[in-house]
Amino acid sequence: MAYFAYPQLKLGRTCSKKVQQSKFMYVKDEFTINELSEATQVEPRNIRFYIQQGVMPGPVGAGRAARYSKKHAEILRNINRWKRAGFSLERIKTLIHEDAPVDIEIRPAKLGVAEPYARVYLADGLEVHIDSARTELNSEMINKLIKSINQNYRDLSTEAKKQSSKKSR
Structure with missing residues (x-):
């Protein structure tokens, strides 16, 4: 146990x-x-x-x-x-x-090694991959992260559309 x-x-x-x-x-x-x-x-x-x-x-x-x-x-x-x-x-x-805190840059996945992860689609062409074995975030924190990314994407997308419409005038 x-x-x-x-x-x-x-x-x-x-x-x-x-x-x-x-x-x-x-x-x-x-x-x-x-x-x-x-x-x-x-x-x-x-x-x-x-x-x-x-x-x-x-x-x-x-x-x-x-x-x-x-x-x-x-x-x-x-x-x-x-x-x-x-x-x-x-x-x-x-x-x-x-004895100092360390920021870790996660290594890329190894070729030929299967590693489970969650794949979250946020928008066309935008997705987030989450490997719960490699992160210290719990599911609640992951949900907050995804919501934050999604909100930022919507804000930036709206801004990009405004800039695009200004250029076409």
Whole structure:
């Protein structure tokens, strides 16, 4: 049973009623490696590898007594996001240690790799492609974005028609 639906993982917030009923809440201060793994969808062996490579700090304690913090979960979330964006592990390590917000330029889709996405038609010749696995926007935010784009398009289209009619006079 997964405790969180990744990538909607948000620190200090619950994702659904099912999450609220689970025994594990992200508002906890400490996690075992298995809890951290389940919450972030990162295998324990990968968590250990990231620690070994110096990408993220180690836990407090050792062995079965090892405990991970919310900061570890945040780092793993960023690692996953940056990996999807095509960053190398060395670059990710640098980004984490810089501790600064990073704007990510999403890489183009790979040839021959099927990736599901939503295709929203706004007007003739205008569409938006949304890959929910690569964005941190929830469905409500995506709807707001689409409405905003649609409104801007209508405004610009009206302006273009006015300019076109002025030129033809």
